[in-house]
Amino acid sequence: MRLFLLRRSLGLVANLFVISVIVFVTMNVLPGDPAATVLGIDASEEAIEALRVELGLDRPAWQRYGDWVTGLFRGDFGQSYFFRVPVAELIVERLPLTLSLAVLGMALTVLAGILLGVVAAARHGRSGDWLIMLFSQIGIAIPAFWLSILLVLIFAVWLRWLPPGGFPGWDEPRLALQSLILPATALALVQSAVLARVTRSSALEVMGQDYIRTARAKGLSHGRVLRAHVLPNALIPVITIVGLQVGSVVTGTIVIENVFYLPGLGRLIFQSIANRDLFVVQGLVLFFATVVVTANFLVDVAYVIIDPRLEDRLE
C-alpha cells in the first residue's frame, strides 16, 4: 500500500512536470509577444523593448523556464506579464469564485444525480424510470454552453428572475449566490445526468444479487430493502464516479465562466492565453491538471482501500 501510494505520487509529480514543459513550449511557439500585446498598437518600439527588459523577456526561454521552476520551490509562481502582479495573487483573487461555482455545481450534481438514479432504479421499468433516463440522455447530449444560453434566455431574458452573467463579489452574498445559480445548474445538469445513470445501473445490479432477493423474500418492505441493503452497496461505484466528476466539474468551469462572464480562473486562463501571459497560463493549467490528477489519484486510493486486491491491476 505504501509503495503503491509512493509510486502513484511520483507519477503524479512527473505528469505535472511534463504538462508544464508542454505549456511552456506551446506558449513560446505561439506567435505573439507579451510585451507588444500588452502595449497595443500605439506603443513605440522603444517602449516595447523596455517592457520586454522589465518583464525579463529578453532572456532566453530555457533560462526563464529554469527560473520559474526554481521559483516554484520557494512557492513563487512567477509574475503576470499583463497584470504585473504575482501569479499566485491573481489565482488567490479569483479562486473563491471558481471554487464556489465548483462546490455549488458539485453539490447539485450529487444531490440530483443520486436522487434521480435511486428513484429510477426503484421504479425500474415504469414511466418514472423512463422519464429519468430520458432526462439523463438529454443531459449527456446537451452542450453545456448551449444549455447556459437557454438558461439565460429563460431565466434572465424572459422571466428576469436571475442575472444573465457577471459576478458582484461576495460582499453582496445574496446577489453573488443569485448570479451563481444558473452557471452551477448548467454545470450540474450534465454531470448529474451521468451520475444518475451510474447510480441507477449500480443499484439495479445490486438489486439483482441473491442476498437482496433473500431480504425481500424475508418480507422486508421495498423501501426498507432499498435503504438498508441496496444503497450502501450500490454507492461504492457511485462514489468513485463522484470523485472523477470533481475533475470534470472543475474543468467544466472553464467554459461556463466564459459563457456567463464570471471573473474566475476559467475566464482568466482564456484571457491569459490570448494575452500570451505565459506564467498565468502555466500556473492555471497546472492548477486544473492538479485537481484532475489528484481527484483520479484519490479515487484509485479509495479503490485500493476498499479492495486491496486491485493494487496490482491499477499498477
Next chain:
Amino acid sequence: MRGLPIGLALGALLVGLLGVTGLLSLVWTPHDPAAIDVALRFRDPSADHPLGTDQLGRDMLSRLMAASVNTLVVAFLAVAAGGLIGVALGLMASALGGWAEALVMRACDLGFAFPAILLAVMLSTAFGPSLGNTILAIAFINVPVFARVTRGAANQIWARDFVTAARALGLSGAEITWRHILPNIAPLLIVQATIEFAVAILAEAALSYLGLGAQPPTPSWGRMLSEAQTLMFLAPDLAILPGLCIFLAVLGFGLLGDGLRDLTDPRLVRARVNA
C-alpha cells in the same frame, strides 16, 4: 428481446437524418447559405425562409444544413485519425507489454490530466484557426481515449486460451494482434468510435463557439451560436436553432453508441434478464 430497442432506433434515425441532410446540402439548399442581404435580417419564418433569416439576412435553414457537413467532416476525420493512432498505440502496448506498455499508458494519463478544451484551444491558437487544425486538435484528444480502451480490451483477449494456443504455435505478436486480437475487439471499437463521434461533435461546436473552428463563410453551428448570443434579446431563435442541431446530432450518436453497446455487451443483457 422485442425488436430494435427504442434508443437505438431513435439514434439511428437521427444519425441517418443528419447524414442525409449533409449530403443533400452538398447539392441543394433552399438559398445560398452565404448570400448576405441586410435588408432581410431577422425575418420570421415564412414560405421562402422556413426558419427565418439571421442577423445578415441569410437563410437560417440553408446555413444549418450547410453546417451539418462541416460538423460531420470534422467529427469523422478527427475520430478516424485519433482512432487509428490510438488503436495502434493500444494494440502495441498490449502486445509488447513491459516498459512500452507503461510508457503508452503514462502518456495517456497525461492526455487525460490536461483539460481537453485547453489543449484544443492552445493547439488551435498555435497553428491558427482553420478546419484542418480543428480536426487535428480533436483527433489529439481522441488518441488517449482509444489507446486506453484498446489496450484494456486487448489485454483481456491476450489472456484467452486460443491466444495462448496461437502463441504456442509460434505466431508472432503482430500476427496474433492482426488475426485474433483486432477482430475480437473490433465491435467494442466501433461502439467506442460512435460515442467518440458524439464527443467530437461537441468539441467542434465548443471550438467554433470560441471562434477557433471553421472560418466564414463556412457556416458552423458553434459559431452561429456564439454570434447569436448577443442577439438573444432580439432574436432568440438564432441561438436556439443551432444549439438544437448540435444537441440532436450528439444525442443521435450517443443513443446509437449506447444501443450498440447494449447489443454487444452480454453483461448488460444479463442485467436486463435478471431485472
Next chain:
Amino acid sequence: MHSTRLTALAAALSAALVHPTLAETIRIGMQQEPTVLDPTADATAAIDVMLAQNVYESLTTVGESGEVLPQLAESWTISEDGLVYTFSLVEGASFHDGTTFDAEDVVFSFDRARAEGSVNPSAGIWTSIESVAAPDPQTVEVRLTGPDAFFLFNLAQGDASIVAPESAETNVTAPIGTGPFKYEDWTRGDRLVLTAFDGHRNAETVALERVEFRFVADPAAATAALLAEEIDAFPSFPAPELVDQFDLDPRFDVVLGSSEGEVILALNNSRAPFDTLEVRQGIAHAIDRDEIIAGAMYGRAKPIGSFYPPHGPAHIDLTGTYPHDAARATELFEAADVSGTEVTLRLPPFPYATRSGEIIQAQLGAAGLNVAIESVEWGFWIDEVFRNGNYDMTVIAHTSPNDLGNFARGEDYYYGFQSDAFDALWEEIRTEADPEVRNALLQDAQRYLAEKAVHGFLFQLPRLGVYKAGITGFWANSPVLYQPLTDVRMN
C-alpha cells in the same frame, strides 16, 4: 499616522451619515478593464479611460471638441520660434497622499517618461522634447527640438500624467495623482472604485462623491444590468444591436457620438496586388459602406471617406471619392488581372471587425476578388499583422487622436505605404502653428489618402452612450480616450 486614519474614518462615517442613500454614487459600466493603474506605464486604453484627468492630471487637458484647456498649468507662453514653452503652474494642487505638487514633479514625470528604458507607451510626446527645467517651483520650461503643433494636445493625454517621485513606482497598483478623485479600491475583473478627493483645489465644484467603474464584458449582461438599474451609465456601450430598446425606454437616454476610432480595411500597400492603385480603387468601389454599417453596426455609425473623424474641425466628406459600384470594381480587378485570385483577410477578435469582415468578404467576392477570412487572436494580430506586417488585409480601428501621421511612418509601418508628397504634407501640418492653415492642410491630407485609396475607409467607431435619464455631463463625442467626471451630475 493613526490620527489621520482616524480622522479619515470619522469623515467617512459622517459622510455616510449625512448621505445615507449615497445619492451621489455613480456606477459606470465599462467593457474593458485596466491591466495596471498607471497610464504612463501601459498603453491599455482602459487605464486612460478611467484614470486620466480623474485620478491623475496633466499640465493641460482638452474639452469635448478637442480644444486644449489649462489643468495643472494655469497658463503658458510660447516663444516666437515655437521651441520654448513656459508653463505657470496652479497654486494649491497636491497629491492624494498629501505631498504638494510643484515644478519638480513635472520635471520628474517628464524626465522619467523620456528616459532610456522608459516603458511610457507614447513616443510621439517625448521625442520632440529637448530639455525640461524648473526655474522656480511654480514654473516649468520645456524646450523642443522643433516646432510641434500637437505638443499642448499631447501633454493633455494620460501618458503625460504628472506623478510624484514618492509614489511613481507603486502607481501600477496604488495610484497617486493630483486629480479630483482618489483611488479607493480595485477588484480585478469586477470593479474600480474612486472617491472624491477633498484636498483638490476645485473640490467644491465636483458633485460626485463616489465613482464605481463596473467591468461588464458581456453586452447581454451589460444590457441586463442597465435594465435592472444596477448600472447608471454606460458611456461606451459595446453592442449597437442592443441599443434600440433603450431608445424606446423613457428611463434611459441614448447618445450617439463618435469616438476617435477610424475603422479601416487596412491593405498591405507593399504587397501585391495592393501595391497597384487600380486594385485599391477597385476595392474602394467594391465596398458598400452603407451595407457594412447597417449589417455590422446596426446603422449606428458614421461613414468615413478618409482617415479623419467626422466630428473633427477639419473634416471633409470624401465618401463619394470612389462610390460603391461593383461593376466598376470588377472592371478594375480584371484590368489589373487579379480577378479570381485569393487574398487573406486577418481579423482581430473585435465584433466590429469580425462582423464587417464577413460582409466585406461577400462584397469583394461579388466583384471578383476571393477573400479567405482568418480570425486571429489579439496577441497574434499585434505580432504578425501589426509588427511584422505579415498580412494582405485586415480590419482595425485606429483610436488615437491626430493619427493621420501614421501614413508618414514609412514603408516599415504595417500599412506598407510610403509617399514623399504625404511625408512633406504631414511635416507641414505638424509644425504649422495657425489652426486655420493647419485645418486646410489636414483637408489636403484627407483628400490625398482618399484618392490614393490607401485603405478601404469604412466608418467611425461610434461612442454609444446609454445613461439613466437625468444624468448630465458625459461627453457625446470623445476627442481623447478619457472622460472627465468633474462635470457629471446625477440629476
